[in-house]
Amino acid sequence: MKIFAGPQRGTALLLALAFAATALAAAPLPAWATQAITSAGPLTSVVATDDLNCAVNHADDQLGEFFGDTACGTLVAVGGTLYGPALIPAGAGAGPRTPYTPVSQSAVAGSGTAADPYRIVTVVDLGTSGLRLTQTDSYVVGEESYRTDVALVNRGRATATGVVYRAGDCFLQNSDRGFGRVDEASGAVACVAEDLDLPGTPGDRVEQWLPLTAGSSYLHAGFSEVWARIGAQEPFDDTCRCNDLIDNGAGLSWNVSLAAGASATYSHLTTFSPLGEVPVTTAKTADEAASEPGAANGYTITVTNTNETSTTLTAIVDTLPEGFSYVVGSTTGVTSADPAVAGRELTWTGPFEVPAGADAVLDFGVTVAVEPGTYFNEAGATSDDAIVSPTGPTAPVEVLGDEPPPPPPSPSPSVPHGGFDGDPATTGRVDFDDPAEVAIAVSRARFDLEAEGATFDSHRGPAYVVLSRDDVFADSLAGAPLSAEGPLLFTKRTELGAPTFAEIERVLPPDAAERRVYLLGGTVAIGQEVEDELEAAGLTVIRLAGTTRVETAVAVADEVHALFGAGSRVALARSTGPATEPTAQWADSVTGGAWAASEKIPILVTPSDALHPAVAEWIDAKSPAQVVMLGGEVALSAAVESAIPNALRIFGRERTETAAAIATMLWELEEDPRFVVINGFREDGWQFGLSAGGLAADAKAPVVMVNNDEVPLATAALMGSCGDPRIDLLLMGGAAVITPEVGAALDLLDGGEC
Known part of the structure; x- marks a missing residue:
């Protein structure tokens, strides 16, 4: 029997007999498990401990798939220190090892469906390294594989x-x-059982990464060799003792280099199959590694089936890079039909047969983007009888x-505390083109407790954070009043993003009395993935949502009253606008929302008619x-x-006049x-205005508008002054x-001779 404290081992036969005497058809959930996905299988349980051991059971097996149930996990070597689970059965070779600090x-x-898999999100810190690891383990019922995504954020x-294992x-x-x-093509590595009918030869059963x-x-070797390689903090060396019958282990590693504030994710599938069925793999190559702007190029998608039975693909899919387009009539290989095109996604509908041990190959042409740069592509396939x-x-x-200019640096507290520098002779600018970076810069300017020189009293910490989706404004129209006491930040629908997450952690640190995040919609x-990530980090999530943007605004209004009390006034703006002028839908709610934030009153929205x-x-x-x-x-x-009692209309002939009237x-x-000045005629102008609402309220500074190439008359009238x-x-x-x-032009309006 393996000795957990070291590499000494006894016979596998004795171990098997000892377990078999008491084993049930499915192993019970171990007492140490923190969270476990349980299902009808074939993987009946997928377990993640709070310090990143893993344990798996298969419906056809009586025992767990790893030695001692939990001799499996995620480890990271960084800065000369190896971090990992506190206990790995018979894993003393993976040391010396510093245990992770569980966060949540x-x-x-x-x-448990393909569209909504079961998932567990586990968050740990790596000592004092400044790294935080968020691991998502997900499983689709009916499959013999589960997926692990290891996301590292450098908060140092x-x-x-270092190395991720x-x-x-x-x-x-x-x-x-x-x-x-x-499998050299995919980089997959597996342990393979001995054939009981032909001792000394490989059988069918596999465990594959x-x-x-x-x-x-990758590395396949004796179990102690695998742990020792990790203990030495060396990356795996792409070797396999494939032909040796040994007490074995295996795994994958990735080299890591993360700049301060950067993040990266490392993903893989783990498969457990008594019959040796492993996922079908997809590979993609470009015809030419380089192209002139707007020139022709092409791709080859290869779907490989290494199993001993054939597989039928229901579709082959490809996501083109931004700016690339498909060349009609260019498809060859398993089909010559053109794909269905939806934006950048191409779908060739099958069926496409992939025989055992064979490939399905598809070639097609593209026209590349006109902007210089390096572009990546993604491809895959779907099947009813195999994982792809x-x-x-x-x-x-x-x-x-010529390479495009580098992206702007991550936001830093270069914006003066409070946003305004207090000098009318100079015009300040939150100098980022990305609205998400603007929102972070505004948050740092408003909530930097150590800063000096504020032009008004805003030396305070936030009560909470408000999160808005970054590309759709519908559910965000009424969110500005909440920013009176907390920053408003942006998230993608299914991914929070490392800079935004880091800012949330900065303003709501783990030792904060309350760590509350509002989701708008x-x-x-805002997908469940974002909510799960926040909750896994120990944050309290409150989702304010309704059936439509109107009901969402009502939910926000109720929360504004709960936070700040029921004031005597409420604002009302349009909820929709003409399709030919989409910016009209949000213009009044953005400029009026900043005022509502200053008054801490709700802003409701309604259709125009x-x-x-x-x-x-x-x-x-x-x-x-x-x-x-x-x-x-x-x-x-x-x-x-006419349907509103006690109505007061504030308006102008168009949006800039309405902003000036407000x-x-x-x-x-x-x-x-x-x-505060925003461009009220850009499609993303709502993001700049919404993130400015709380700052405007702090500074008692109305939000006014310019357009793409001039200062409108209504705005200019507010700026005009004589003298200094x-x-x-x-x-x-x-x-x-x-x-x-x-x-x-704005500067010329303020001061001088009249």
């Missing part, structure tokens, strides 16, 4: 280099010994020409003394106004006023958002 672990989420101040000590049921197998992230290395692993980003194509707006029943019900229940309507009758019709009629402007400059401005966005010419 989610409950099992999902429904220096680049971190995913490895295990294979337990092949009737024997703890076996052979190895490697299949990389989904490029750049991996996708490629991940691969097949790089370099579009030649349902799971269609009639008062929405949910809004009417809310107003009837709350009985505000005044409903401030934002916009003229094109935005909110006379029918809406500034002069609702805000109490100081003698030397401040203004007296108006302090803060421009939201870099030169691509508000041009230097528009900035210079």
Whole structure:
């Protein structure tokens, strides 16, 4: 029997007999398990401990798939220290080892379908290295594989280099010994059981690690050799003792180099098959490694079936890089039919037969992007009778020409504390073109407790964080009032993003009295994946959502009242606009939302032609003394106004005049006023305005608008002054958002001779 403290081992036969005497058809869930996915199988349990051991049971097996159940896990070597689970059965060779610091672990989420897999999210810290690891283990019922995604974020101040390992000590049921197998094309490595009918030869049973992230290395060897390699903090060396019958282990490793603030994810499938069935793999190559801008190129997708039975593909799919397009009539190989094209996604519908031990090959032509740079492609396939692993980003194509300028640096507290520098002679700018970076910079400017020189009293910590989706404004229209006491940040639908997560951790550190995050909208707006990641990090998530953007605004309004009390007023803006002018949908709610944040009152939204029943019900229940309507009758019709008691309409002939009217009629402007300036005519202008709402409220600075190439008359009228400059401005966005010419025009309006 293996001795957990070291490499000494006894006979596998004695071990098997001892276990078999008491084994049940499915092994019970171990007492140490923190979270476990349980299902009808074939994988009846997939376990992740809170310090990243793994344990798996298969419906056809009586015992666990790894020695001692948990001789499997995630380990990371960085800065000369190896981090990993506190206990690995018979894994003393993976040392010296510093245990992870568990941070959090989610409950099992999902429904077990391909669209919504079961998943566990586990978060650990790597000592004082500054690295945080978030691991997502997911399983689709009916499959013999489960997926692991290991995401590392460097929250330190220096680049971190090292190695990520995913490895295990294979337990092949009737024997703890076996052979190895490697698929050089995919980089997959496996333990293979001995054939009981032909002793000394490989059988069918496999435990396989299949990389989904490029750049991996593999190792198959004696179990103690695998742990010793990890203990030496050396990457695996792409070797396999495939033909040796040994007490074996195997795994994958990736070299890591993360700059401060950077993140990376390493993914793979782990397969357990008594019959030796492993995932079908997908590979992708480009015809040419480099192309002139707009030139022709092509790709080859190869789907490989290494199993002993044929597989039928229901479809082959490809996601083209940004700016690439498919060449009609160019498909050859398993089909000559053109794919269905939906944006950048190409779908060739089968069936396509892939015989045992054979490939299905598909070639097609593309026209490459016109912008220089290196572009990656992703491909995959679907099947009803096999798991098909996708490629991940691969097949790089370099579009030649001058390289595009590097992206702007990560936001830093270069924006003065509070945003405004207090000098009317200078115009401030939150100098990022990416709205997500602008939101982070604003958050750092508002909530930097150690900063000095604020032009108003904002030396405080936030009460919470508000998260909005970064590409769709529907559920965010009413979110500005919440930013009165916390930063508003942006997230992608299914991925939070390392910089945003790092900012949440900065303003709501683990030792904060309360760590609350509001999500604006349902799971269609912000996916369950984001909520799971936040909860796994120990944050309290409150989702404010309704059936439509109108009901979401009502939910936000209720929360605003709960936080700040029921004031005497509420704002009302349009919820939709003409399809020919999409920016009109959000213009009034953004400029009026900053004022609502300053007053800590809700902002509701309704269709232009009639008062929405949910809004009417809310107003009837709350009985505000005044409903401030934002916009003229094109935005909110006379029918809406007639349905509202105590209505006050604030409007201009168009959005810039309405913004100016809000500034002069609702805000109490100081003698030397401040203004936040946004480009109100960009499709993403709502993001710059929404992230500015809380800062504007802090500074008592109305939000006003410019357009792409000039200062509108209504805005210019607010800026005009004689003598010394007296108006302090803060421009939201870099030169691509508000041009230097528009900035210079604003400066000329303030001061000078009249």
